[in-house]
Amino acid sequence: MVYLIQDIIGFLESYAPKHYQESYDNSGLITGNAKDEVKGVICALDMTEEVVEEAIQMGCNLVIAHHPIVFKGIKQLTGKNYVERTVIKAIKNDIALYAIHTNLDNVQMGVNHKIARQLKLQQPKILAPKKQLLFKLETFIPFNQSEEVLEALFEAGAGKIGEYSGCSFLTKGNGTFIPSEKANPTLGQKGKAEKVSEEKIEVMFPSYLKNKILQTLKKVHPYEEVAYYLFQLENENQEVGSGMVGDLEKGMKGKEFLAYLKKAMNLQVVKHTALLEKPIKRVAVCGGAGIFLLQSAKNSGADVFITADIKYHEFFDADNQIVICDIGHYESEIYTKELLVEILSQNFTNIALYLTKIVTNPITYI
Template identity: 55%
Template sequence: MTVREITRYLDSIAPPAYQESYDNSGLLVGNPDAEIKSVITCLDVTEEVIQEAIDKGAGMIVSHHPIIFGGLKRLTGKNYVERTVMMAIKNDIALYAIHTNLDNVEHGVNARLSERLGLKDTRILMPKGGMLRKLITFVPTKNVDEVLEALFAAGAGHVGAYDECSFRSEGVGTFRGDETTNPHVGEVGKRHSEDESRVEVILSFDKSSEVLSALKSAHPYEEVAWDMLKLENSLQTVGSGMVGELEEEMAASDFLAYLQNIVGGGVRYTQLIKDKVKRIAVCGGSGSFALGAAISAGADVFVTADFKYHQFFDADGQIVIADIGHFESEQFTIDLLYDAIREKFPNFATFKTAVNTNPILYL
């Protein structure tokens, strides 16, 4: 197995293009063509995790948080980041991070937390806008079906729970080729009129290159006319947080006890404004930015982490904020990554770290 085979698969389930602009997901250390015998999944990469990989003979570590975040100007071993990277390089261990791109997919970090909380009918809390594109092209009417097949196969045409979605309208196209051309129809040097269809399909922006390549391969013309438009529509399957329903209503105090039992840490929370709760919003990691969306979604409780003192006031009697801690809110990501790799490569040795990388200790 090569590092590239693992990264290609992980990139497919959480495309790097979905990461936030400040992030640094992807292969951070290592040769993508290096052969490896096993991989370890973890939340954070530390010197202890590198040593664990050495002891297990693992040539790759897949973490949620990137060890290199803001860039490294030197490697002198003066802090844990530099020491960890140096240790990985010295021992030929590849480091790959899958961070906010995994936060932003519907089967990612928040889905796993929602699953552990027993939430049903879940959906993305804050769908991302600007992620969609509309491709418009003009195809000889008799060739539309084969071109559409190619576009659909490349990933275009998905709208919510529907696929193979398109629109076409009929018209007449004209063109004239010079002496260097070899037109599919018509004659060189003469204007030709052809019955054509205007074809429109929706795609996510990360599929643009693949879809355009498929269009040009399937289209019969030498010169393919196309437009790619950026849409502000939200992509409902990509975005921050998740919201869903408990199977049954619970007393608010019982839910907090239930939550604490699942995550295994302390829970900081605001005033319990309702006797019963049912709709729960979650956002693994630092989620204060999603509080407004949780309130708008009608959530009774917002489960997240890293709220500052003054931010708790923003609950404002409209919702219960339950801050469970950053590590605690994302700890299930270790299992998520392990399960994903094992499902794809069942005969490849995959391990979950036994190192607790949470830097916060509790009395």
């Protein structure tokens, strides 16, 4: 079967919708034509000249990386820095560059879940769920047609709450209306008051599906004029947010845990605050720069918080309440490329998928 680049992109953005990326981010297709046929895919943490060259040598025309090569606007392409050189090389050689960054950080089965799996955490969950990412739809359907409309809304993505699907709330009542002379009523007659036995349907859905849900409603609703209410909810979306927290199978003493961490994440060094007297059982994680989640980690009851890019004075904020471990940005997210291969290989069985062999870490240790 032939796949186009847009097929891969469509799948990835159903897995980690671009709507969930942070405002500063630049996830998505950076170079390339989405309608080109996929010849091969290389998965990487970073987009660099070396990774693009690797794609050329491997006969691949799509690089999927966690970190975008372009964060800010580019006004010139003269090759004066590594960003411009990478983009130029990709364009010259028809290599598509696709980034899946903070949107993959923020979904439940994303970057932080992969870290949790590396550490074998039990029942991991989002550390800091995001708010205002859910809508509630209320609409009114003739009683004998409500099931058909409800099924269509479910098919479009409404009614999913955690591990439950088909979630709704139904209320029976009567709807009244008077069709004008210009109306084309499904029920009743022009100019005459009508009372219809109806069900009010209430369903929740993620905000990025808003247009799809409303289009579906208007397509399948039997009435000429569709009455509905749409509410943005303050509820936390437990499936979208920053970081992750879970428990080890058994508690460990501080030094024992540090040895376990180094082995599980293949680390050379760990920068950490003072070890506490109590054993480490609950573990909070955030790939990349995650110190903004320190208070959330404390609130979760975590004994240790594992992240990267912590500044000197930020280590003081542990305040003898939690152990902070800085394992390095590259080291915290390197398994993301394996995650990408995992999710793609399960859904695209006959495309060439590769893990980059290039070590893109700009930091070395002695």
